[in-house]
Amino acid sequence: MENITEVLQLFLATENFVAIAVGVVIGVTVGSIPGLTATMAVALALPFTFSMEPVAAILLLVGIYKGGMYGGSITAILIRTPGSPASACTLLDGYPMAQQGEAKKALKMALYASVIADFISNIALIFFAAYLAKIALNFGAPEFFWLICFSLTIIISLASGSMIKGLIAALLGILLSLVGLDSVFGSQRLTFGNYNLMDSISFIPLLIGLFAIPEIIEFYRKKVIPHLRAKASGAGVSFSELKGSLKSIVRGSLIGVIIGAIPGTGATAAAFISYSDAKRRSPHPERFGKGEVEGVAASEAGNNGVAGATLIPLLSLGIPGDVITAIILGAFMVHGLTPGPLLFQENLPLIYALFLGIMLSSVILLFVGNAAIRYFSLIADIPKSILFPIVLMFCVYGAYAVNNDTFDVWLMLAFGVLGYVFNRTGIPAAPFLIGFILGPMFEDNLRRSLLIGSNDLSIFVRGPITWFFIALTLGSILLALYRFITSRQKAKQSASEPGAGA
Amino acid sequence: MTKFHSTGGTLIKDPWDVVAGVMLLGFSLLLLFYLVPNYIGQPPIMQNPMMSPRWLPNIVGWLLLVFSVLMIIQGVLIADDAEDNGRRFERGPLLRFALMALSLIVYAGLFEMLGAVISGILATLILFIAHPVRTWWVYGLAIVFPAGVTLLFTGIMNVPLPMWPF
Numbered sequence: 005m006e007n008i009t010e011v012l013q014l015f016l017a018t019e020n021f022v023a024i025a026v027g028v029v030i031g032v033t034v035g036s037i038p039g040l041t042a043t044m045a046v047a048l049a050l051p052f053t054f055s056m057e058p059v060a061a062i063l064l065l066v067g068i069y070k071g072g073m074y075g076g077s078i079t080a081i082l083i084r085t086p087g088s089p090a091s092a093c094t095l096l097d098g099y100p101m102a103q104q105g106e107a108k109k110a111l112k113m114a115l116y117a118s119v120i121a122d123f124i125s126n127i128a129l130i131f132f133a134a135y136l137a138k139i140a141l142n143f144g145a146p147e148f149f150w151l152i153c154f155s156l157t158i159i160i161s162l163a164s165g166s167m168i169k170g171l172i173a174a175l176l177g178i179l180l181s182l183v184g185l186d187s188v189f190g191s192q193r194l195t196f197g198n199y200n201l202m203d204s205i206s207f208i209p210l211l212i213g214l215f216a217i218p219e220i221i222e223f224y225r226k227k228v229i230p231h232l233r234a235k236a237s238g239a240g241v242s243f244s245e246l247k248g249s250l251k252s253i254v255r256g257s258l259i260g261v262i263i264g265a266i267p268g269t270g271a272t273a274a275a276f277i278s279y280s281d282a283k284r285r286s287p288h289p290e291r292f293g294k295g296e297v298e299g300v301a302a303s304e305a306g307n308n309g310v311a312g313a314t315l316i317p318l319l320s321l322g323i324p325g326d327v328i329t330a331i332i333l334g335a336f337m338v339h340g341l342t343p344g345p346l347l348f349q350e351n352l353p354l355i356y357a358l359f360l361g362i363m364l365s366s367v368i369l370l371f372v373g374n375a376a377i378r379y380f381s382l383i384a385d386i387p388k389s390i391l392f393p394i395v396l397m398f399c400v401y402g403a404y405a406v407n408n409d410t411f412d413v414w415l416m417l418a419f420g421v422l423g424y425v426f427n428r429t430g431i432p433a434a435p436f437l438i439g440f441i442l443g444p445m446f447e448d449n450l451r452r453s454l455l456i457g458s459n460d461l462s463i464f465v466r467g468p469i470t471w472f473f474i475a476l477t478l479g480s481i482l483l484a485l486y487r488f489i490t491s492r493q494k495a496k497q498s499a500s501e502p503g504a505g506a
Numbered sequence: 507m508t509k510f511h512s513t514g515g516t517l518i519k520d521p522w523d524v525v526a527g528v529m530l531l532g533f534s535l536l537l538l539f540y541l542v543p544n545y546i547g548q549p550p551i552m553q554n555p556m557m558s559p560r561w562l563p564n565i566v567g568w569l570l571l572v573f574s575v576l577m578i579i580q581g582v583l584i585a586d587d588a589e590d591n592g593r594r595f596e597r598g599p600l601l602r603f604a605l606m607a608l609s610l611i612v613y614a615g616l617f618e619m620l621g622a623v624i625s626g627i628l629a630t631l632i633l634f635i636a637h638p639v640r641t642w643w644v645y646g647l648a649i650v651f652p653a654g655v656t657l658l659f660t661g662i663m664n665v666p667l668p669m670w671p672f
Contacts, residue, residue, distance in 0.1 A: 179537070179566045182562060188557065194546060195545070224603050226598055389634070390634075396613070397652060400629075410615075417614055
């Protein structure tokens, strides 16, 4: 009873409601502007949370995340430009529907599917996070060491593109995370005598530099392309159409939940798996890809089903599953909180206040999404030539605000250039960020294990949990090799097909 | 842009990968044989080498070396067209890019000296000229936005910023 009062006290603060609403509005707005991503928005919003209460701060970022997931589908449907990679699947049927004058129907279905999936995902989060955290309370340093190894390998093995590049990115991230004073011996590591680096590389300049600056550099490097305009016209979605797609939405949501709970898999995979599942089960599979409303529903359900579930490993184990949850982890740290099983023991009211806020964000998404459909043209018509200077302003101010030092602005620019080089060379930025976050955790748990075991390496295989994570780590490495071999075989097959490459 | 690779029998299938791999190889060698020994301090007595502050950077360095070699081999042998398509784009005028770089330097170099508002106005004007923005009233936004965003940070969010010079 005392806990319930405490939870309600934490949750019912006006600041929380404002934070969720503002977060969802920002997310939908940014998501519906091609070229701006939810990741960028979450990174830029992080400095604003410094002075906020922890619950409001996290809810603001979660709101942006959820809003951004839906916002990305607006541009996918209307102008065939997915606002986020996960929305790429939505355009398969959404854009043909828009061309047939049914844009509003596609947008409404995308919204309802998103909200239902989001709700299911949140329920899964509430049920499984606490359960997983309870199990994780039995983990010691060796178990966490192997869990981090597994997380690193699965994130790399499931990263899109080349596995070698994913590994290189993660290694570079780990290396940069080691800059600063050594936590055990206090000796300097790669600081080059610079006192700004002694407290390690600041997370926020790295984040903003890596995810916002490359977009700005690329915009001014590319040839100007004409600005596309679109309108959400036509009739909305009927109740019978929603009912007809409900099974696909629920299935897609569950697919999203399962995929989202595994670190590294992401919303894009969930959207495509959900879409192909709906197509396989549909009595009219031939309509998919030509403007089938169920296709929009399935892909959006898969996409949004991930949103709540990605928070399961973050909250219960302290392991970020993707880039946005990595940023949310940063927000926890800024407020002196460490996600993981201990957070459930020491700060349970805060966790439940967050859960309530996350549930509320789904309801707010419904209202904001409806308004966004109506006023989309106003949002999307703002030219990037005006938007990007403002984005850059937020980047600089946000980076400076971390330590009130221009060193962080230079650092942000350096990471911006690095992010741009990554884009050009096809090295993914996500494993870099995950490596940067997991690097110190990896080293800390390794050293703690050695200290606990008096330098005896057998501590790393001390029980069934360590063996379980060793098996998972090996499994994810084998999965990566399998994916690599099959993708090469497919590439060879398509190259040998008549007419290929001609 | 010169296109090096093809599905046929050219020597290097993906020059981007080869260049990036060579640079990473150089960096990993620099890390292993210069940066780690010279810029990472180590206590004189160590019970277990895995406890050393140099242990993980060394492991990372060796792994980087191995994967950079693999990246070079990948670049020589495999052309990833799907990935390459995302990398190629039509470049705009150099002046536009140079002005963008100048605005970054204005922010980083003059932020504390001029304050957030003036450096913001200056950098935004440079970016508007870089594009170029042809609607005259939009240039008014170059004053409104930096002032507004600065106030948002300092006044509403209580995040301290140097507003004005001095």
